[in-house]
Amino acid sequence: MKLLLIKIETSHEVEDALTYFSQEELKCLGVEARKRSDFEQAGWQKDSTVVDFDDIKDLPEDMQFIAYFDQERDSDELKKAFAAKLDELAGYGLQVGEKEISSDYIQDEDWNKVWQKYYHVLNFSRHLAIVPEWEKYTPKFPDQKIITLDPGLAFGTGGHTTTQLVMMAMERAMVSPESVLDVGTGSGILAIAAAKLGAKKVLATDISDESVTAANENIKLNHLDNITVRKANLLKDVDGKFDLIVANILAEILLDLIPDLAAHLAENGQVIFSGIDYLQADKVRESLNQHGFEVKMTMQEGRWVCLLIEPKKD
Numbered sequence: 160m161k162l163l164l165i166k167i168e169t170s171h172e173v174e175d176a177l178t179y180f181s182q183e184e185l186k187c188l189g190v191e192a193r194k195r196s197d198f199e200q201a202g203w204q205k206d207s208t209v210v211d212f213d214d215i216k217d218l219p220e221d222m223q224f225i226a227y228f229d230q231e232r233d234s235d236e237l238k239k240a241f242a243a244k245l246d247e248l249a250g251y252g253l254q255v256g257e258k259e260i261s262s263d264y265i266q267d268e269d270w271n272k273v274w275q276k277y278y279h280v281l282n283f284s285r286h287l288a289i290v291p292e293w294e295k296y297t298p299k300f301p302d303q304k305i306i307t308l309d310p311g312l313a314f315g316t317g318g319h320t321t322t323q324l325v326m327m328a329m330e331r332a333m334v335s336p337e338s339v340l341d342v343g344t345g346s347g348i349l350a351i352a353a354a355k356l357g358a359k360k361v362l363a364t365d366i367s368d369e370s371v372t373a374a375n376e377n378i379k380l381n382h383l384d385n386i387t388v389r390k391a392n393l394l395k396d397v398d399g400k401f402d403l404i405v406a407n408i409l410a411e412i413l414l415d416l417i418p419d420l421a422a423h424l425a426e427n428g429q430v431i432f433s434g435i436d437y438l439q440a441d442k443v444r445e446s447l448n449q450h451g452f453e454v455k456m457t458m459q460e461g462r463w464v465c466l467l468i469e470p471k472k473d
């Protein structure tokens with residue numbers, strides 16, 4: 160089988176936004192970002208005198224963003240959708256660079272090689288390391304926990320800033336074994352991280368069938384028997400109360416989740432929200448405040464904001 164590639168010559172400023180757009184709205188199979196700065200850094204690390212940029216094939220002006228799709232998808236329609244997105248992002252004041260959009264086809268086997276080439280062990284923290292199923296890794300600390308992953312088609316390799324911010328907040332929030340709800344689990348990475356960090360019971364939900372399948376497979380890879388995966392739209396059809404609720408979804412979707420939070424939070428429970436673009440953080444804070452919550456901790460990396468939230472105390 161072949162894959163359709165949409166290639167965009169653009170700016171690194173829109174990498175996160177295009178990644179989200181490609182995965183969440185256009186349902187791509189994967190993305191790749193070739194940034195000029197990565198080549199430059201690699202040059203400095205080795206000794207820039209031996210790296211001749213003229214020898215590098217297709218060195219991007221700033222960033223070449225590539226989204227991979229099933230070959231049956233309509234390339235003209237996808238190119239139009241990306242062009243409209245870039246115009247929208249430019250309207251927010253972001254640099255969008257040359258905006259040159261082209262398409263191509265490659266063999267599926269090539270894609271698998273590309274994917275595996277870029278997805279390596281992530282020695283994330285003192286407590287957690289994320290290891291692709293096909294790699295070997297020896298923990299750097301005797302009690303560092305390994306999350307084995309094959310993300311497949313679901314979001315959640317551990318490489319995205321929004322996921323990493325939740326894992327950091329979880330390390331701060333989880334100080335005793337507790338029940339955890341992971342809303343929008345994708346590959347299952349946060350549910351698995353919660354179990355590895357000592358959660359007693361975890362419920363992982365997602366609206367997409369691919370995610371439910373991927374999460375179940377990854378849970379099996381990690382030999383965990385205390386995580387249940389359910390297909391659900393946010394908290395609708397979810398019963399029970401949880402000590403910790405985590406959700407790494409776009410701000411617009413988090414806003415829909417807020418009114419149902421209190422009914423699913425145990426006494427002294429906490430919530431972690433991630434996936435919030437900094438321009439939308441105030442809107443999320445305002446809604447939390449209106450629904451009886453306060454933000455105890457804010458973390459930001461680049462454009463992405465993550466909030467640790469608790470019910471307001473009288």
Ligand SMILES: C[S@@+](CC[C@H](N)C(=O)[O-])C[C@H]1O[C@@H](n2cnc3c(N)ncnc32)[C@H](O)[C@@H]1O
Nearest residue numbers: 314315322343344345365366367370392393407
């Ligand atoms: C950004 S990904 C997060 C994946 C993973 N939790 C992580 O942090 O890497 C967001 C996930 O939320 C899911 N999602 C989107 N809308 C949802 C909804 N209304 N209810 C449940 N899940 C939803 C998507 O299918 C996707 O898997």
